[in-house]
Amino acid sequence: MADGTGSGAAAVDPRPLFGAYGIVKRFGSFTANDRVDLEIRAGEIHALLGENGAGKSTLMKILYGLLEPTEGVVTHRGEAVRLRNPEAARRLGIGMVFQHFSLCENLTVAENIALVMERGLRRGTLAERIAALGATYGLHLEPDRPVWSLSAGERQRIEIVRCLLQEPKLLILDEPTSVLTPGEAELLFTVLERLRAEGRALLYISHRLEEVRRLCARATILRGGRVVGACDPRAESAASLAALMVGEQVREVAPGPTTSGGGERLRLEQLSLPAPGLHATGLRAITLGLRGGEILGIAGIAGNGQAELFAALSGEVPAPQAGAVRIDGTPAGHLGVNARRRLGAAFVPEERNGHAAAPGMSLSENVILSRHATAPLTRFGLVRRAAARALAGRVIEAFDVRKAGADPAAGTLSGGNLQKFVIGREIQAEPGILVVDQPTWGVDAAAAARIRQALLDLAARGSAILVISQDLDELFEVAGSIAVLHAGHLSPAVPRTGTTREAVGLLMGGAGGPPVAADAAASGRAVTRSEIAHAP
Amino acid sequence: MSLDTVQMVLVTVLTAATPLIIAALGELVAERAGVLNLGVEGMMVFGAALGFAAAMETGSTLLGALAGAGAGIGLAAVFGLLTVGLAANQVASGLALTILGLGLSGLVGAGYVGLKREPAPLLHVPGLSDLPGVGRLLFGEDAFVYVGLGLAVGVSWFLWRTRAGLILRAIGDDPVATHALGLPVRGVRFLAVLFGGACAGLAGSYLSLAYTPFWAPAMTAGRGWIALALVVFASWRPARVVAGATLFGGATVLQLHAQAASLGLPGQLLSALPYLATILALVLLSLGRRQGGSLAPAALGRDFTPHR
Numbered sequence: 001m002a003d004g005t006g007s008g009a010a011a012v013d014p015r016p017l018f019g020a021y022g023i024v025k026r027f028g029s030f031t032a033n034d035r036v037d038l039e040i041r042a043g044e045i046h047a048l049l050g051e052n053g054a055g056k057s058t059l060m061k062i063l064y065g066l067l068e069p070t071e072g073v074v075t076h077r078g079e080a081v082r083l084r085n086p087e088a089a090r091r092l093g094i095g096m097v098f099q100h101f102s103l104c105e106n107l108t109v110a111e112n113i114a115l116v117m118e119r120g121l122r123r124g125t126l127a128e129r130i131a132a133l134g135a136t137y138g139l140h141l142e143p144d145r146p147v148w149s150l151s152a153g154e155r156q157r158i159e160i161v162r163c164l165l166q167e168p169k170l171l172i173l174d175e176p177t178s179v180l181t182p183g184e185a186e187l188l189f190t191v192l193e194r195l196r197a198e199g200r201a202l203l204y205i206s207h208r209l210e211e212v213r214r215l216c217a218r219a220t221i222l223r224g225g226r227v228v229g230a231c232d233p234r235a236e237s238a239a240s241l242a243a244l245m246v247g248e249q250v251r252e253v254a255p256g257p258t259t260s261g262g263g264e265r266l267r268l269e270q271l272s273l274p275a276p277g278l279h280a281t282g283l284r285a286i287t288l289g290l291r292g293g294e295i296l297g298i299a300g301i302a303g304n305g306q307a308e309l310f311a312a313l314s315g316e317v318p319a320p321q322a323g324a325v326r327i328d329g330t331p332a333g334h335l336g337v338n339a340r341r342r343l344g345a346a347f348v349p350e351e352r353n354g355h356a357a358a359p360g361m362s363l364s365e366n367v368i369l370s371r372h373a374t375a376p377l378t379r380f381g382l383v384r385r386a387a388a389r390a391l392a393g394r395v396i397e398a399f400d401v402r403k404a405g406a407d408p409a410a411g412t413l414s415g416g417n418l419q420k421f422v423i424g425r426e427i428q429a430e431p432g433i434l435v436v437d438q439p440t441w442g443v444d445a446a447a448a449a450r451i452r453q454a455l456l457d458l459a460a461r462g463s464a465i466l467v468i469s470q471d472l473d474e475l476f477e478v479a480g481s482i483a484v485l486h487a488g489h490l491s492p493a494v495p496r497t498g499t500t501r502e503a504v505g506l507l508m509g510g511a512g513g514p515p516v517a518a519d520a521a522a523s524g525r526a527v528t529r530s531e532i533a534h535a536p
Numbered sequence: 537m538s539l540d541t542v543q544m545v546l547v548t549v550l551t552a553a554t555p556l557i558i559a560a561l562g563e564l565v566a567e568r569a570g571v572l573n574l575g576v577e578g579m580m581v582f583g584a585a586l587g588f589a590a591a592m593e594t595g596s597t598l599l600g601a602l603a604g605a606g607a608g609i610g611l612a613a614v615f616g617l618l619t620v621g622l623a624a625n626q627v628a629s630g631l632a633l634t635i636l637g638l639g640l641s642g643l644v645g646a647g648y649v650g651l652k653r654e655p656a657p658l659l660h661v662p663g664l665s666d667l668p669g670v671g672r673l674l675f676g677e678d679a680f681v682y683v684g685l686g687l688a689v690g691v692s693w694f695l696w697r698t699r700a701g702l703i704l705r706a707i708g709d710d711p712v713a714t715h716a717l718g719l720p721v722r723g724v725r726f727l728a729v730l731f732g733g734a735c736a737g738l739a740g741s742y743l744s745l746a747y748t749p750f751w752a753p754a755m756t757a758g759r760g761w762i763a764l765a766l767v768v769f770a771s772w773r774p775a776r777v778v779a780g781a782t783l784f785g786g787a788t789v790l791q792l793h794a795q796a797a798s799l800g801l802p803g804q805l806l807s808a809l810p811y812l813a814t815i816l817a818l819v820l821l822s823l824g825r826r827q828g829g830s831l832a833p834a835a836l837g838r839d840f841t842p843h844r
Binding site for chain 1: 699702703705706709710712713714715716717718719833834
């Protein structure tokens with residue numbers, strides 16, 4: 001029936017709902033879009049695929065009126081239109097759900113929605129329309145809540161409701177599931193299917209190829225700013241889609257070791273920390289041990305204590321007892337970041353710009369920032385710039401970091417390349433312990449495969465690695481065992497082979513309850529089994 | 537103390553508070569849009585000089601007040617071009633604006649030092665203004681006082697009841713998100729800065745046309761800085777700006793009376809009283825009301841440059 005609506009509309013009007021032809025967008029000498037053609041029909045979910053920097057965001061911003069193309073034309077039902085600004089796009093029926101939500105945190109839900117509604121709309125009327133739409137699509141919102149108090153899923157609901165109130169004909173979604181729990185993502189898919197069945201067009205951008213294969217009937221693939229192909233994702237495998245995006249077969253990552261003969265290198269013993277802020281999570285009696293050669297994956301939805309755990313491991317926040325954190329047996333709970341680095345640990349935080357790297361400083365200066373304690377980069381307190389440049393050069397070569405210029409500012413690198421650089425910088429030190437938070441967040445498939453392989457190789461050389469990630473596919477690819485962080489509790493680690501994505505997903509949602517003080521591995525398995533039994 | 541004495545004290549409190557109310561409300565609007573203009577003192581003192589000069593030349597208090605507001609707008613336009621248009625550092629530009637305003641006011645006012653003119657006329661409503669005890673306070677002020685109070689109501693209404701006010705607050709909270717929705721971030725910010733300048737200039741002209749009807753160099757005596765502090769401690773809320781300014785005015789009058797009565801306390805300590813009392817009260821007001829989020833406009837002081 002859904003297909004009937006779509007093909008019926010197409011039969012009445014053979015012209016595409018929206019078209020973009022010969023789109024060229026240049027920023028200075030850089031060409032972000034090079035003669036891109038795209039046709040979107042009513043009643044279809046159209047996927048836009050491509051690596052970081054392939055030009056997806058630029059194309060979307062042109063369709064939403066945020067950027068004007070250097071050349072080319074956008075059409076609506078076959079007629080050329082000029083989208084001077086988002087308001088013009090909205091008037092034509094184009095709505096957009098942003099990846100990094102475009103919401104004002106200190107305004108309420110209703111105020112954020114009112115920002116784009118027509119003039120003269122009364123508050124009561126708006127609240128009624130929000131409630132009516134929520135009832136129709138199952139997108140419930142409290143209009144008077146301030147946005148800062150809402151979860152990522154609720155925030156996305158605001159964006160979607162805000163678009164739907166404009167009665168859009170085309171809805172553009174940029175990486176909509178990147179911050180959602182599996183349950184929230186399911187709800188989103190139901191809404192999207194329904195919108196498609198209503199005859200609307202959806203342009204769907206995602207790194208998660210399984211989602212694209214499930215939702216989309218057509219895909220346009222961008223590489224280096226050009227359209228390199230179109231396909232029916234349902235007829236492709238995730239691997240063949242990835243190959244189309246990258247232009248080569250993405251290297252399969254060799255599976256990680258599940259056991260190891262090394263001694264224990266990292267130990268957390270009953271590590272508890274109070275929540276550092278109102279919206280942060282405290283850590284509750286976290287205990288774990290990690291041997292050389294092991295990779296432990298810590299799954300969990302953002303905001304369940306990942307940032308706090310990382311800070312406690314790196315030494316940015318000292319532990320209450322020195323023995324709560326042991327690095328190769330040495331009590332390190334009271335030590336700062338550099339002292340822990342000297343013990344052989346290395347850390348890669350989640351945020352590339354501003355935490356892992358200073359965006360305004362050059363790559364060689366960024367090497368000094370994290371390596372001055374562990375590499376011969378200073379002499380008598382003076383910086384040895386040549387040594388820093390040489391070290392940066394070795395990292396750049398080993399990890400194939402693409403950059404412009406000899407020693408550019410870190411902020412000028414694309415996300416994937418900067419991530420390869422900050423991870424390579426730490427791995428180059430051959431650390432005994434590596435703690436990585438979100439190693440491949442927002443990184444394209446090729447760079448992600450390279451980073452994961454580097455982690456596996458480091459573990460094979462005898463290091464202990466702790467990977468904090470929201471990406472279950474990633475954890476099942478690299479980690480030997482997996483534990484789940486929920487509300488500051490860490491579930492017992494279970495071997496990757498002894499659990500499933502569904503079981504871990506349920507624990508991420510809090511289905512595991514508070515950890516029981518029984519034998520760690522046994523209770524962990526018991527919980528996962530019972531959850532599988534109850535899973536729908 | 538007779539009823540009329542009480543009334544006269546309250547009248548002096550209100551007149552001391554008025555320039556702070558007007559200047560702080562203007563700065564509040566600019567900061568709600570995310571622009572921190574530290575040049576209030578400079579715009580205020582230039583408004584005082586130009587306002588007095590214009591009033592002397594034309595003989596009209598109204599034209600003087602308009603010239604004062606225009607002086608503030610002129611300086612604010614320079615600041616706006618630098619910080620909103622060219623994304624220059626707001627703190628440095630604001631400090632430079634204060635120095636520029638002090639210099640320009642000395643230049644414009646040089647020929648008017650020592651001259652006096654009649655203060656701005658007081659309202660007179662037959663019957664009402666002569667009511668014992670309250671008539672002078674409620675119905676016998678000069679126009680600036682009513683403008684200041686009307687401005688407080690107007691700014692409140694604008695910020696929380698109109699679409700334009702909502703957009704302005706959204707821009708002060710997150711210019712990137714607001715721009716992504718297609719709203720004119722830089723245009724709104726520039727207008728907010730101009731409004732702040734108009735208010736600061738008007739507040740300055742109140743000093744030289746009504747409060748003490750003559751021009752003296754640097755006659756604002758730091759009131760621009762107090763207005764800036766009031767905005768922060770009033771947690772960017774117009775009603776609290778009025779309350780804070782009134783408290784400040786009250787403490788000023790109180791310390792004058794205390795000094796006259798020679799209580800034996802050092803005069804410097806008494807002179808500091810208004811500042812201490814205002815800061816203390818407003819800190820207490822801004823404590824512990826929110827569970828999260830931020831009290832200040834989240835993007836305050838952050839420049840914004842769109843890609844196009």
